[in-house]
Amino acid sequence: MIELINKLRIVPVVAINDSSKAADLASALVSGGLPIAEITLRTPASLDSIKIAANNKELLVGVGSLRNAEDLKRAHDA
Known part of the structure; x- marks a missing residue:
């Protein structure tokens, strides 16, 4: 995990108001080259x-x- 954070140098922090959008957000982050998120x-x-x-x-x-x-x-x- 630390290696990934050091490599990316960014951790998207997200507040999700509608859980039906969580899967799409996860896919978008991975597709965009950011396979990490703080919810x-x-x-x-x-x-x-x-x-x-x-x-x-x-x-x-x-x-x-x-x-x-x-x-x-x-x-x-969770």
């Missing part, structure tokens, strides 16, 4: 979006805006 926990659709985006095995998905242990558990379970 924030700022929207009600974030956990579903994480699950959907993580189904794209070419995309490394991270989670941002974690505020407490419960957020960490929910993100891990």
Whole structure:
């Protein structure tokens, strides 16, 4: 993971309001040469979006805006 971040030198940070768009976003990032994303926990659709985006095995998905242990558990379970 660190090697990928060092190579790309950029990590797109996204807040997804509509989880139905998560798969297309994941594909677009990979197709555009950015196979990595941080999905924030700022929207009600974030956990579903994480699950959907993580189904794209070419995309490394991270989670941002974690505020407490419960957020960490929910993100891990997603």
